[in-house]
Amino acid sequence: MKGSTGSDHPHIVLQDLTSARLNPSVMDIKIGSRTWAPEASEAYIAKCLKKDRESTSTSLGFRISGLQVYIDDESGFYKPDRNYVRKTGPDDVRLLLRNFVSSNPSSDSETGLGPDWSLASSVYGGRNGILAQLLELKTWFEDQTIYHFYACSLLFMFDNGLALKSGGSNAEVKLIDFAHVTDGNGVIDHNFLGGLCSLIKFISDVLAETNDYTGTNGQVEL
């Protein structure tokens, strides 16, 4: 491709993944208990290791980097503080995963009238839901030995209005942030895969807690 100077050199083509959505609810989850490649510099490894240990990456195998959930035109978006989201524990991660699929995500759960999880089955569940897409990705990661994805994220997206109106949500999972992808050298990306399996278990548990869900062990009831 020709650059703006007229010379021929490689380009990165970027895509705005949410451009087709009116009020997208999105969550960015960095996958892997380790965000550094073995061949990285000592200084970079030390920096990443500190962040991994301070966040949930080391303990859970992933960390939520950020999320926003569309409520309505009046209230706008629920967008919890970035530092809270990244450094929270397993119970808070469960709460955030539930809030993400609630029509009232900012409700105070201490009053007993907490988030309603009303979109759990349409966003996480079903034939084309987020869990089904994660399981498909898992199957690929169990076999592929071409790439290792360090510090990459999975982006969850859905259209809140659509989910409430029709029961369908257009839920979508995209692999994003390829700045630290390395050669797999014939070995699977066990670091990404382990974190992905942990996330799958969390999502499965949220689904299992809703009445609409009848599967177990990460299996989707189709």
Added chain:
Amino acid sequence: MKGSTGSDHPHIVLQDLTSARLNPSVMDIKIGSRTWAPEASEAYIAKCLKKDRESTSTSLGFRISGLQVYIDDESGFYKPDRNYVRKTGPDDVRLLLRNFVSSNPSSDSETGLGPDWSLASSVYGGRNGILAQLLELKTWFEDQTIYHFYACSLLFMFDNGLALKSGGSNAEVKLIDFAHVTDGNGVIDHNFLGGLCSLIKFISDVLAETNDYTGTNGQVEL
């Protein structure tokens, strides 16, 4: 249980796993890219991290701690040097996994008359082989959130003479070394699971390279 002093206190009961075997071939594989628990001391973490990075733990998600293969009464056992075994690369790990299921494991592969992999299908393959047992363990690790197994090993065992004579091998996989097991706190052991999936891919590839094996993607042809 009463102690030798007559007082009542907890005991650890140890089992000699190879006692029922005449000439056991065994391999000890430490699972997980990380051998330290997040709550360990800084000094212990630094020590483990160094070992993990110097061995294949970080890159492959597991490291071979040692192996011995029975050849015959005259030659005794093939037992490669412990330091070579632990610090080797992916290609050497593949070679060791092949040597483990060869009747002539110490043969020089450079002469073109290398190890024969003659026991691959009876030890790694089949309904009760090592791969089938690893896949069963994987299913358990995808769901269990009770324990995290740091610096634990899988012990592969089989009886070489039996495998050569009858085609059956009594191949067995045991989880050993429980000194660093911690509470799972409702999270799967993504560190062990990732390493286990990597090992499964290695074993599947060795099997796929033998003519007797027809499965793909870590599936066993039963």
